[in-house]
Amino acid sequence: MAPTIKRIIAAAGTTALIAGVVMVGAPAARADGDYYGTWTLAAIKADGQKVKCEESEGLCPGGQTLALKTNYRYAASAYLARILMLTDKGDGKGSFATPVFPGTQQQVLVLEDDAGGIVPLGSAWQMVLKDKRSGSPTKLVLSLQTGFGEYTLVLRRDAQ
């Protein structure tokens, strides 16, 4: 397990496996393109505990971004890249895709890192876009059950 996630798990005080996962409702499919843009990591939730990403450094530093480009390329800040891929390998750049499960309409963000490739445990996150009242969504929520706990990354569009 990557040290980053280890620290998050330790901070959240969780040792439980996947026995008591909070059920997350299946998101509705979104029109292609709503997710384009630069998103800033605002918070990480792990097993019911939330850590805001607003410090200059520490457990979750502020200013970590994920850019999803129209040419299906992504770029993530170093810290966020390590969390997304659950590994220390990779340069935070690569290709992405957003398939939708035909049965559940659950949308997935799949990341293929230029250096690390596909990581079975960390390359696919459930993706939900929220707060679309005034046009483009302003909130992107990524969730993944790692087997060591469920992690939710809350990102805001161009948040500062």
Added chain:
Amino acid sequence: MTSTRTRLISAAAATAVIASSTLFAAPAAQADGGYYGTWTLTAVKAGEIKQKCDGLPQEEDKCRAGMTLALKANYRYVSTIKGLEIILLPGKGDFVTTTMAGTASHVIVFNTDDYPTFLRVWKVTLKGTRYGAPSKMVLTGSFGENPEDPSDDAPIKLVFRRDAK
């Protein structure tokens, strides 16, 4: 070696180290539907370590024979594969395939019914298509670099044969 890798490799009882593992060609994008059917796991490879799946049912420390992954036309899957729970949970669920626009990598994403965000994704390569449907499927992934041992950058491969016995 990371704990995840340690458990995976020990679960698969990958004790045999092969000096020269077979290299697989880079995957080509496959036409949708070539992966449908029931696939039998024949081998698990983690780096230079290979474990054939020919163990007896009572041999819990080995990769057992007869474990299958069924991919259905309605995008549902059923897996009887045990010992790799952290990267492929046994049971039923949904799957979807897509091709990465930038790299043309063909990937398959699994989502178990039991836990809605237990998503696992693999690069998929189909082979043996000369006489119709592919007869071999290889799921490939990486654990990334182990910061405690940079040389330990083990890719993992799950090798399947269609309806192999």
